[in-house]
Amino acid sequence: MKKEALPRNLGVCRHCRVNEAKIRLDYARLSLCENCFVKFIERKVARTINEHRMIEKHDKVLVAISGGKDSAALLHLIKNVVPEIEVMCLHIDLGITGFSEVCRQKAEELAKREDVELMVVDLEGLLGRRLDQLASRYRKICSLCGLVRRYTLNRYGLAYGATKIATGHNLDDAVAILWDFYVKGDLLEALKFQPVTKLAHPKAIPRIKPLIGLTDFELKVYVDIKALPYTLVQCSFGRGSKLNRRKKLVESIESMYPAFKHTFLKSHVKRISPLLSSLPTSRSVDWRSCSRCGMPSKGDLCGMCRIKETLKKRG
Numbered sequence: 001m002k003k004e005a006l007p008r009n010l011g012v013c014r015h016c017r018v019n020e021a022k023i024r025l026d027y028a029r030l031s032l033c034e035n036c037f038v039k040f041i042e043r044k045v046a047r048t049i050n051e052h053r054m055i056e057k058h059d060k061v062l063v064a065i066s067g068g069k070d071s072a073a074l075l076h077l078i079k080n081v082v083p084e085i086e087v088m089c090l091h092i093d094l095g096i097t098g099f100s101e102v103c104r105q106k107a108e109e110l111a112k113r114e115d116v117e118l119m120v121v122d123l124e125g126l127l128g129r130r131l132d133q134l135a136s137r138y139r140k141i142c143s144l145c146g147l148v149r150r151y152t153l154n155r156y157g158l159a160y161g162a163t164k165i166a167t168g169h170n171l172d173d174a175v176a177i178l179w180d181f182y183v184k185g186d187l188l189e190a191l192k193f194q195p196v197t198k199l200a201h202p203k204a205i206p207r208i209k210p211l212i213g214l215t216d217f218e219l220k221v222y223v224d225i226k227a228l229p230y231t232l233v234q235c236s237f238g239r240g241s242k243l244n245r246r247k248k249l250v251e252s253i254e255s256m257y258p259a260f261k262h263t264f265l266k267s268h269v270k271r272i273s274p275l276l277s278s279l280p281t282s283r284s285v286d287w288r289s290c291s292r293c294g295m296p297s298k299g300d301l302c303g304m305c306r307i308k309e310t311l312k313k314r315g
């Protein structure tokens, strides 16, 4: 169990000074009751959305829901923090036995509960294969899955007329992803990871990460207080992944150095990225249009059409 979650007497809530505090946030040296915790999280998300101008009044937001806790919180928070905007959600059924069935079911329950229209796209329908079946052919199955997810969200987002795509990446994800880039010195890759990203292509929908300032722990507590449907089942390919190992490493640093994750992300976004993006070597990619599907592509064919082509040739 994480240090933050250990039961201890936390005294009275620091915000309302009435209720008993139930949640301890070491990084902020704050103990809150459930009510004040919910308000604290909602205010934080509103601040992130405003600070990075993630959502404006005219936006139609496509929320990517995986069936996990982060995207469950994401949909609920967007609906509550910016209730005036149009929202719909998309779930990609990847076809991973023992995982995708429960994810899809939770995504459906969540959309119903939040009263939001849900599109479900099947990987098998897109590629003629389940991810299970691709795992033996592709060594880097997690990269392939990421590519397919980004492509599908953009493609269906366009079909729906979405002006933004929201994903549930949180602070722990951000630091674990950035960690490797910094350690390897791959700063140009690190530069691509931002709260808001937009490729220089007319068919690329801007992507937003409204939960980037919230920890795994905060999101878990939030979805439990709100009793949102989600699953903790992990994908069999990602369970022992490098990313998960890095998350544990970062967590152990955080336990010795509270607010390490917040400091890391803040220096990435506010200090290092502005410096790097002014370098001549940081010029953005000249995005072309895929000759087959018209989606953004670095070469003649986009990544998705290249996968389709390979599968067709290999049978």
Ligand code: AMP
Pocket (backbone or CB within 6 Å): 063, 064, 065, 066, 070, 071, 090, 091, 092, 093, 094, 149, 166, 167, 168, 169, 173
């Ligand atoms: P992950 O890379 O699994 O941590 O997922 C990051 C974010 O991508 C999630 O919070 C979702 O917003 C989105 N996402 C992941 N898997 C799916 C899926 N199967 N369908 C739709 N969105 C997804």
Ligand code: ZN
Pocket (backbone or CB within 6 Å): 290, 291, 292, 293, 294, 295, 301, 302, 303, 304, 305, 306
């Ligand atoms: Zn294509």
